[in-house]
């Protein structure tokens with residue numbers, strides 16, 4: 001850092017967010033052709049983007065010289081209809097990560113605190129730290145979320161509790177009855193952020209009716225994304241649902257014009273692509289079985305996952321990932337989560353999983 005510039009201590013302490021390596025970067029340093037590289041590092045959809053979204057984009061007359069609709073009016077209407085909630089309960093963002101950041105900026109400041117489980121999504125942790133808020137981190141020895149531990153960790157300074165369900169990088173889920181009981185227990189002035197980026201991959205029996213919970217709890221925000229099951233990670237589009245009071249403040253905090261018209265058009269069409277979501281989920285379920293049994297047969301322990309990636313114990317995650325890179329396979333070391341001996345492997349197509357298991 002430039003020594004002449006002084007940074008607030010919480011900014012100087014920020015750790016870089018470590019994303020999955022892009023295919024182009026691995027191609028450049030390995031010499032392997034891009035189309036021979038398999039990326040299993042960022043929990044994207046290996047089937048590509050929703051065909052309905054691609055079709056809508058190809059037909060849309062988007063004027064790149066004009067600013068996009070900052071209010072995301074048509075998309076907010078579509079999301080509101082999809083979930084059966086009022087339009088003013090919707091807060092759209094450039095990826096759900098930006099909705100998390102938006103909520104954090106709405107609530108946190110130095111002197112306020114947030115509560116979350118160990119191994120919580122790094123982008124949330126960084127967003128909270130950026131604002132100088134303190135964090136109460138509840139241990140998760142078995143990779144599950146300790147809801148009683150979260151409730152007990154709430155202090156007078158606590159403004160926000162974060163739960164990702166399913167969690168990343170763990171892949172574990174919280175049982176819906178327990179989550180509902182937890183919501184009843186949280187004081188009404190403390191906001192709960194329920195991050196459902198991987199909702200579509202959860203088995204029906206483990207899904208809670210989180211939108212109904214928003215109706216009962218003015219302090220609950222549920223976030224969803226188009227990046228995972230819908231296959232639109234590159235367009236950056238996600239949203240939050242909260243009752244109008246909180247949603248209104250979040251919309252005021254949000255930066256204007258961050259969501260392109262292309263993203264808005266694609267997301268509206270993607271919401272209707274039921275067939276694509278079903279195909280994606282079916283392939284992911286089969287792939288998860290193949291990946292976990294293949295890893296287990298080779299002696300690697302896997303955390304039971306309910307989403308589109310698997311956390312596996314290896315000896316030295318970074319070294320494991322760099323060996324695979326030489327075979328044109330990108331997986332995600334999770335050292336930045338304090339898990340030096342683990343890797344996270346996204347569920348690819350059947351052919352991609354075969355290639356990964358063969359390389360092992």
Ligand SMILES: Cc1ncc(COP(=O)(O)O)c(C=O)c1O
Pocket residue numbers: 042043094095096097098121164166167168195197224225226227233236237238
């Ligand atoms: C738990 C969780 N929440 C949110 C996100 C953010 O996704 P996006 O900003 O692409 O919507 C991710 C992405 O990996 C995630 O794993």
